[in-house]
Amino acid sequence: MKGFVGMTSGLSLLRQGLGLSLATCLCVGNGVHASPVIPEAAVTRVTIAGTPLNSDAQQLATKNYVEEEFFVAGKASRYRIRDVMANAQLIDKDHPYLTRVLVRRPADAARFNGTVVVEWLNVSLGHDADFVYASLRELLVRAGYAWVGVSAQHVGVEGLVASNPSRYGKLTLAASNSDPADGKELDPPGRGAGGDVLGWDVFSQVGATVVDRASPLMSGLKVSRIIAAGESQSSFRLGMYYNSIHPLHRIYDGFLLYDRGPEFALRTDVGTKLVSFGSEFMNMFLKGSPQPDSADQRWWEVAGASHESLDEIASYMDPQILRDHALKGPDGASISLTDFETDGCAITPVWSRVPNGDVMKAALHGLNTWLVSGVAPPTVPRLVSDGQHQLIRDAQGRVSGGIHTAAYDAPRANNGAYSSGKCTLAGYHIDFTPQQMCQRYGSHAAYVAQVQRIVNANVRDRVLLPEEAERTVDEARKLTFGCEGGTGQ
Numbered sequence: 001m002k003g004f005v006g007m008t009s010g011l012s013l014l015r016q017g018l019g020l021s022l023a024t025c026l027c028v029g030n031g032v033h034a035s036p037v038i039p040e041a042a043v044t045r046v047t048i049a050g051t052p053l054n055s056d057a058q059q060l061a062t063k064n065y066v067e068e069e070f071f072v073a074g075k076a077s078r079y080r081i082r083d084v085m086a087n088a089q090l091i092d093k094d095h096p097y098l099t100r101v102l103v104r105r106p107a108d109a110a111r112f113n114g115t116v117v118v119e120w121l122n123v124s125l126g127h128d129a130d131f132v133y134a135s136l137r138e139l140l141v142r143a144g145y146a147w148v149g150v151s152a153q154h155v156g157v158e159g160l161v162a163s164n165p166s167r168y169g170k171l172t173l174a175a176s177n178s179d180p181a182d183g184k185e186l187d188p189p190g191r192g193a194g195g196d197v198l199g200w201d202v203f204s205q206v207g208a209t210v211v212d213r214a215s216p217l218m219s220g221l222k223v224s225r226i227i228a229a230g231e232s233q234s235s236f237r238l239g240m241y242y243n244s245i246h247p248l249h250r251i252y253d254g255f256l257l258y259d260r261g262p263e264f265a266l267r268t269d270v271g272t273k274l275v276s277f278g279s280e281f282m283n284m285f286l287k288g289s290p291q292p293d294s295a296d297q298r299w300w301e302v303a304g305a306s307h308e309s310l311d312e313i314a315s316y317m318d319p320q321i322l323r324d325h326a327l328k329g330p331d332g333a334s335i336s337l338t339d340f341e342t343d344g345c346a347i348t349p350v351w352s353r354v355p356n357g358d359v360m361k362a363a364l365h366g367l368n369t370w371l372v373s374g375v376a377p378p379t380v381p382r383l384v385s386d387g388q389h390q391l392i393r394d395a396q397g398r399v400s401g402g403i404h405t406a407a408y409d410a411p412r413a414n415n416g417a418y419s420s421g422k423c424t425l426a427g428y429h430i431d432f433t434p435q436q437m438c439q440r441y442g443s444h445a446a447y448v449a450q451v452q453r454i455v456n457a458n459v460r461d462r463v464l465l466p467e468e469a470e471r472t473v474d475e476a477r478k479l480t481f482g483c484e485g486g487t488g489q
Contacts, residue, residue, distance in 0.1 A: 038249055041074035041205040043217050046100070048167050053160055053324050054102060054121075054130050054149065056137070056316075063141045066107045070217055071171075072209065073098045076201035080179060080186060081244045084264050088200070088244040091186075095175045097198050099157055100168065101206055103217060104133075105146035113144035114224035115368050116210050117256070120203060120234040120241075121149050123193055125337070127159030127326050131231035132258050134312040135357035136364055142467065143365070146221060150206050152199040152237075163324065173198050193233065200245045203228070207251035225371050226251070227364070231258035232307065235276070242274065243267050254367050258360060259307055260290060268294040275367045275377055277360050279305035280391070280399060280417035281425055287389040289382040298366070300380045300463070302359050303399045304408040304415045306352035306427025313337055313351050346421035347428040353415050354407045358468040365465055378462050403463045406454040406472055410447065412437065412479060438483035451476040 046069040057067040079088035121128040160168040239262035257276040278301040290299040318336035366377030384400040413429040441447040458464035
């Protein structure tokens with residue numbers, strides 16, 4: 001991503017990257033146990049008029065879902081993480097903070113399935129972005145999940161303050177980034193952004209509050225499971241959290257990482273279930289596939305997938321970003337994320353049509369099933385590369401291994417996982433003309449049949465849910481084109 005007015009460079013972030021103390025354990029009585037070292041956070045519902053940044057309330061209202069915004073105040077500890085494969089070391093306590101969270105939940109408690117997805121909001125754009133929610137939004141509503149978005153990093157909080165000082169002006173996650181032992185930075189600049197020394201406890205305290213039925217946060221819902229989730233820069237943070245903070249606090253039941261997680265390995269002795277979605281772009285960016293699956297971890301890779309896919313950007317993120325005036329071009333005018341990425345991009349239109357969200361939904365469903373019944377998600381073949389970390393491709397340019405979707409193996413476009421110019425992570429899609437579709441498939445009926453075969457296989461392999469399979473076939477049927485000498489439209 002490129003620089004833009006009033007915001008931090010997204011790619012630079014990607015590449016770098018009033019509480020009451022509890023003397024005893026928060027006993028929530030539902031199988032989720034908060035650590036006795038985690039102080040309680042004070043939660044206040046935001047009643048200020050206006051639309052919260054990142055709101056999806058208007059769309060949710062038509063689906064019998066409720067969105068609420070809360071301020072969360074507490075006192076956080078600072079930690080030293082010198083070894084990413086070991087537990088963090090406590091430095092000191094009682095650093096005050098004030099942040100915000102968004103909650104989206106069924107309006108009818110009877111529809112709640114017991115699972116809350118708690119997203120560490122991404123700050124690569126210089127403000128909070130709910131990329132995980134964007135990818136999962138249909139499944140969350142369809143299956144009765146609740147979702148909580150946490151502003152856990154100072155960049156996100158500063159973006160909130162800048163966007164609406166009268167609403168968010170008192171928010172702060174400020175604390176010294178200097179280690180009192182040696183003066184070194186506790187959270188150096190990197191893919192996690194840097195300087196976020198309070199975020200670890202903030203994320204743990206919000207998680208503990210989610211399962212506390214006495215808190216107003218979930219409006220009395222009985223929470224049985226909480227899943228930590230994050231995308232890209234946030235998945236990097238969650239990788240660090242999983243390795244070094246989670247073993248201390250044990251707040252979350254499972255972890256869902258969208259586009260891979262950290263460059264270093266995740267510990268296999270933590271004992272907490274984790275599923276990671278990895279795009280073809282991230283395989284290229286991190287120069288290879290992730291670590292092997294283990295008893296508690298599943299690592300999926302998706303052929304042809306860019307860092308974000310067309311559907312979640314065009315259908316969700318772009319309208320939100322334009323409404324919130326969250327991105328601005330060189331002239332100060334509001335622009336969408338697609339506009340932002342398109343400027344200076346060598347190949348357009350940007351974003352691959354390979355549907356990240358469809359596979360992410362299957363990943364969440366698989367993880368939740370794993371937690372409920374013990375049935376693990378499938379192990380998926382890795383993308384195949386040579387000794388120079390170049391992906392092996394067939395004569396048509398398709399990569400070997402990974403999850404192959406209908407959008408990739410029965411495409412309506414030439415899909416690229418990554419691009420060139422200033423939009424490497426965006427990828428691209430170049431739609432085929434009707435004539436090209438005829439040359440490729442011979443007839444519309446043959447195209448639909450091929451899509452059907454692929455989605456059937458994906459459903460059998462448990463990397464696609466039946467609802468998304470049905471929608472994919474319906475979209476193929478609607479993409480009519482006539483072929484001379486074929487079987488019609």
